[in-house]
Amino acid sequence: MPDKEQSNEEGFGKYILIDKLKNKYPEAFGDTGSYGAVSGILCLEGIHFNLVYFPLQHLAYKTVINSIADLYCRNVLPLNIIVNIGLSARFKKPDIENLIEGMLLACKRYGLKISSLDISSSLTGLAISIASTGKRTDGFRQVKAEETDLICVTGDLGAAFLGLQLLERERKVFEATGGAQPKLEGFEYVIGRQLKPDIKVNVLEEIKEEGIATGVIRTVRDGLASEIIHISRETGMGCRIYHDRLPIDRDASAAGRELGFEPLIAALNGGDDFEFVFTAPVSEHAKIEKIEKLSIIGHLVPRSEGNSLVLQDGSLAELKAQGWTESPIR
């Protein structure tokens, strides 16, 4: 049985590792049909969430959001979730009820049902895995990405990460002082983005209704930078994004000042925003501009130019992302 162990560091080069595995075992990987309509996630206590400041209801709600977000990109309307929960003995029946209530909130909001629930023991806290599925819907008007395409993003970025930093700070204060009340007034937006995120389904619907042609569409899961690198790989082109075009909410900027943390970094590398990033032909510019909560943040460039961020002074910085550096797993 496992003792409490050192976790792998965050951002341990998982994309590099996964690439290597795909190269080494090409016959194991692929899609034999049907895959697109299913998404699966695994959330582990102490790694993906900390129950000190994450109420169980919110956690369960968010885990459902996390599980279904990708389906919208794949033209699937989520309908059912298959839930597996592992619980250690410190969890009691009311805790389990809180989890189900949180899931129920997400189910009501997104029209889902729990089709299957299984509960097992766990040696170490809480583990939740959710598979979600649904029915195929009308798709985005999809075109091949071109070197002149725009890069667009829904909503705003970085707020969820800054909310998490505030919660972390207050936890430390709470522990150091033996119980000082957290000072979170004025930061409701960023904390809400962390604890009860939403999916901008309406914006995606508008993109479809307006008939905006799209190329690659992805959920912003582990920060924008990571998705930009994915887009670069999928299109075989480079990406250029502009610091002053990144949608950063005023409240996120305020939280950044409060924490002494650059909101740009939160937008690039913070997770959990559940926004969507996609490419679109430059001819769609006017249609895109009309849609609220949708921003043009950059454009594709020839591959040779790489992936870069244009800073406010016009200089270029190479875009790097967590998970794309060499793995410490040997």
Added chain:
Amino acid sequence: MPDKEQSNEEGFGKYILIDKLKNKYPEAFGDTGSYGAVSGILCLEGIHFNLVYFPLQHLAYKTVINSIADLYCRNVLPLNIIVNIGLSARFKKPDIENLIEGMLLACKRYGLKISSLDISSSLTGLAISIASTGKRTDGFRQVKAEETDLICVTGDLGAAFLGLQLLERERKVFEATGGAQPKLEGFEYVIGRQLKPDIKVNVLEEIKEEGIATGVIRTVRDGLASEIIHISRETGMGCRIYHDRLPIDRDASAAGRELGFEPLIAALNGGDDFEFVFTAPVSEHAKIEKIEKLSIIGHLVPRSEGNSLVLQDGSLAELKAQGWTESPIR
């Protein structure tokens, strides 16, 4: 962050608990379509497996088997698996490769591809969750269960559990003696059933080809007794099964004698056999008898007669099962 904690006891009344949750939150549960084509599982180190005697390759292979088995009952040919792995720092790159190699074995045998792989950190050993999906196939010829229906099971029962007991015993000897070699000769079959189980896809195909009408079909996951209770609930009838009709392999009986463990108990309450149990009209008797690796083990009875096991002396014992007793989770 979680310390190493007490696990919930095995068989903590999960079915009772899940029933209560379904009653308390009826609007959360259900099936809004598409569900049947997806299955999801979560396997946690120290709870669902012990790496002391479970080689990583076998574990990964078996986790895939575990994930796809139910799909066959639901008339879905599994095609794709979506894999999430959590790993603590004691796992190195060759360990991850072993996991992928084990999955690849299952993929080759059952015609699957890994459509999505994600790897994250874990504080405590290994966690694997797999969602699997596929395409709908020709169904079983399904009829409403009747009070006179037969209860049938594929393959044999209890061997996987007895294999596990042997491995557990050898682990204890190994630890107590500081490294005595395990004595597992002659027990290859039961150990194989634990470490590299197979799904009797061919038997299911034969049932379809012979046009055998079927009622409820379930995978034997946590022992036969548990499934019998599920069948009783689904049909609204009682079940009677016969000790001397239960298919117990000769090698499982030998392992039982070696261990001083009653193979009947292994068949009723041991997990991991991945066999299938189903009901069929009594008129299908002759067709069922013709199929190899398919046994008639009992029949439905009026609900008032309850679920019982007919012992060899003709006396009746009430059938109970793990997971169906009152939960210690308060």
